Amino acid sequence: MRDTFVKTLVKLAKENKNIELVTGDLGFGVLKPFWEECPDQFTNAGIAEQNMTAVAAGMALEGKIVFTYSIGNFPTLRCLEQIRNDCAYHKANVKVVCVGGGFVYGSLGMSHHATEDIAILRALPDVAVICPADLVEAEEAVKAIVDYPGTVYLRLGRGGEKRIHESIPDFKIGKAIKVQDGSKVAIFSTGAIFEEVTGANDILKQNGIIPAIYTFPSVKPIDSDVIKHCAQEFDYIITCEEHNITGGFGSAVAEVLSGLAPKAKLVKIGLNDTYSTKVGSQKYLRAQYGISDKDIAKTIIDLVK
Amino acid sequence: MKKHNKYSSEQLAWLIRRHGIEMTHLSGGSHLGAILSVADIMGVLYAEVLKFDPEVTDWDARDRFILSKGHAGASVYAALAESGFFPVEELKTHYQNGSRLSGHVSHHLPGVDLSTGSLGHGLSVGTGMAYALKKDGKDARVFVVLGDGECNEGSVWEAALFANHFRLNNLIAIIDHNHMQSLDFNENTLEIEDFGAKWRAFGWNVIEVNGNNHAELKVALESITENDTLNKPTVIIANTIKGYGVGFMQNDILWHYRFPHDGWEYDMAVSELHANKPEGVIDPYTPAGIENPQIASESDDIFNDHTFSKTWHPSYPEQMRRVEATPGSCEREHPIQSNK
Numbered sequence: 001m002r003d004t005f006v007k008t009l010v011k012l013a014k015e016n017k018n019i020e021l022v023t024g025d026l027g028f029g030v031l032k033p034f035w036e037e038c039p040d041q042f043t044n045a046g047i048a049e050q051n052m053t054a055v056a057a058g059m060a061l062e063g064k065i066v067f068t069y070s071i072g073n074f075p076t077l078r079c080l081e082q083i084r085n086d087c088a089y090h091k092a093n094v095k096v097v098c099v100g101g102g103f104v105y106g107s108l109g110m111s112h113h114a115t116e117d118i119a120i121l122r123a124l125p126d127v128a129v130i131c132p133a134d135l136v137e138a139e140e141a142v143k144a145i146v147d148y149p150g151t152v153y154l155r156l157g158r159g160g161e162k163r164i165h166e167s168i169p170d171f172k173i174g175k176a177i178k179v180q181d182g183s184k185v186a187i188f189s190t191g192a193i194f195e196e197v198t199g200a201n202d203i204l205k206q207n208g209i210i211p212a213i214y215t216f217p218s219v220k221p222i223d224s225d226v227i228k229h230c231a232q233e234f235d236y237i238i239t240c241e242e243h244n245i246t247g248g249f250g251s252a253v254a255e256v257l258s259g260l261a262p263k264a265k266l267v268k269i270g271l272n273d274t275y276s277t278k279v280g281s282q283k284y285l286r287a288q289y290g291i292s293d294k295d296i297a298k299t300i301i302d303l304v305k
Numbered sequence: 306m307k308k309h310n311k312y313s314s315e316q317l318a319w320l321i322r323r324h325g326i327e328m329t330h331l332s333g334g335s336h337l338g339a340i341l342s343v344a345d346i347m348g349v350l351y352a353e354v355l356k357f358d359p360e361v362t363d364w365d366a367r368d369r370f371i372l373s374k375g376h377a378g379a380s381v382y383a384a385l386a387e388s389g390f391f392p393v394e395e396l397k398t399h400y401q402n403g404s405r406l407s408g409h410v411s412h413h414l415p416g417v418d419l420s421t422g423s424l425g426h427g428l429s430v431g432t433g434m435a436y437a438l439k440k441d442g443k444d445a446r447v448f449v450v451l452g453d454g455e456c457n458e459g460s461v462w463e464a465a466l467f468a469n470h471f472r473l474n475n476l477i478a479i480i481d482h483n484h485m486q487s488l489d490f491n492e493n494t495l496e497i498e499d500f501g502a503k504w505r506a507f508g509w510n511v512i513e514v515n516g517n518n519h520a521e522l523k524v525a526l527e528s529i530t531e532n533d534t535l536n537k538p539t540v541i542i543a544n545t546i547k548g549y550g551v552g553f554m555q556n557d558i559l560w561h562y563r564f565p566h567d568g569w570e571y572d573m574a575v576s577e578l579h580a581n582k583p584e585g586v587i588d589p590y591t592p593a594g595i596e597n598p599q600i601a602s603e604s605d606d607i608f609n610d611h612t613f614s615k616t617w618h619p620s621y622p623e624q625m626r627r628v629e630a631t632p633g634s635c636e637r638e639h640p641i642q643s644n645k
Contacts, residue, residue: 045467048460050425050463051429051463053429055432055436055464057430058430058433058436059433059434059436060433061418061434062437062438062441063437064437085420085421085422085426089420090412090420
């Protein structure tokens with residue numbers, strides 16, 4: 001996914017000289033195409049995320065569209081106040097890019113797991129939160145946020161994610177994407193956990209259950225129309241995220257449902273308000289913390305049967 | 306140096322001090338000590354240095370200005386109002402319900418490039434502005450005024466590294482080095498000297514001046530303009546006195562937070578300003594000064610040492626109180642003798 005990001009950004013930056021990419025000394029072997037093809041639009045700000053983010057705000061206030069780039073929690077939590085005060089409050093055109101949402105850096109340990117970032121960034125006014133599910137959403141998201149005014153958080157996977165969507169002709173920030181129609185159950189997912197949702201879908205099919213599936217590349221602004229529609233149409237809404245259950249995507253859906261009298265019951269799947277203490281790959285950790293395809297399928301089968 | 310303002314720097318600095326006293330007096334607002342220490346820096350910048358146009362606040366060729374020590378917001382509000390950005394009358398709304406003049410600097414006012422208030426942000430944002438201006442081949446410069454206590458923040462030094470690395474000679478930091486912060490002297494909080502040597506070690510062009518002396522400030526600022534070959538950012542360490550201009554507030558940390566109350570505090574402060582009023586300035590609040598001002602009595606809290614380390618006596622094996630100065634004086638703090 002990060003390679004798709006870089007490839008797309010190179011293409012856009014060649015056309016728009018106002019686009020700048022600032023890295024916090026990360027991206028070895030990844031950002032090379034950008035610094036080679038757009039050298040005058042590339043900056044290495046060193047290992048200093050607070051300064052990187054505030055510098056980006058200053059550049060944006062001078063008219064640039066600035067992407068900051070780092071991994072895990074470094075471009076977000078490490079410099080949260082710079083995002084809040086310098087970027088968002090000034091509606092600065094800064095796009096904060098995180099490679100490694102969720103358990104991407106599984107074996108590297110808890111410091112490198114971004115599992116509260118959606119909740120925290122979502123709580124900031126004037127920050128859009130975008131979590132692409134696959135390579136197609138990633139490409140569309142990068143194009144969309146260049147044109148989206150103000151501060152955006154783009155939460156990416158790393159590599160290996162599949163092209164699950166064939167194409168998305170009308171990608172819009174704030175709009176969910178329908179993947180398939182179904183009955184009784186609607187699955188909502190955000191980010192790269194979508195690959196587990198497709199796995200769960202296969203298991204469910206074998207059990208005679210066809211859920212509706214939507215991806216939400218945009219957690220904020222959120223597609224409340226789709227949520228409201230599904231709340232009346234289905235018995236259950238299942239939210240899936242590679243993120244803490246507190247304050248994240250599921251909570252954002254719950255916020256839309258609150259105040260309604262929905263037919264659907266909301267079930268949130270995510271990390272159960274815990275940090276990871278185990279060591280292993282992204283796949284392994286997803287299973288350990290109850291967010292694998294099997295866990296998602298089992299939750300739904302138990303509800304429906 | 307081109308004159309940009311109807312006031313001289315001395316007149317403007319006096320007005321900033323007078324507004325600062327009135328604004329904190331009316332609102333019960335804090336940080337008067339810092340407003341008074343930085344007043345001369347602000348007066349020189351807005352009277353003679355910064356390029357701006359109050360009619361076209363986003364003029365592309367303007368110099369950018371950031372007051373990173375946002376708690377001294379009243380000083381930039383006063384400078385902007387007296388420079389024509391908004392009515393002077395509005396200064397009285399500082400801190401009030403519905404006002405645009407928050408205690409810390411707000412960019413929702415014309416002439417303000419960046420909201421501040423959390424320390425350690427302004428130099429980084431100014432660095433980003435200077436970097437973008439340089440990339441675009443624009444001549445405007447970026448001025449950032451910081452506090453010395455603010456330099457406790459690690460992000461200041463991140464910005465110092467970046468600005469030197471990218472040779473941002475269009476960036477000028479001015480540190481209001483009033484030698485005190487919140488509870489005590491810098492040296493009794495987190496030892497910061499040799500301050501100039503630290504900036505030099507980070508690659509900056511360092512100029513150290515008396516920051517309450519307009520002539521010294523002007524020479525320093527002119528030297529940067531004249532030095533076209535300089536390929537470094539410049540920091541002016543402006544050694545000031547906290548509370549400068551109101552004798553009993555000088556070197557007394559009480560006036561970091563306390564506002565001048567009705568009675569001797571307000572009367573003595575205003576009277577002392579009036580005794581030193583430059584020609585051609587009208588005090589909008591007490592044009593003729595104060596008749597029969599109240600004077601502090603022996604029982605009043607004046608000329609006392611309010612620093613925290615004066616009364617903090619830990620059993621820690623190293624000496625923690627390192628400097629002191631006479632409250633209400635203009636002297637520089639001096640080291641306390643010790644063999645540690």
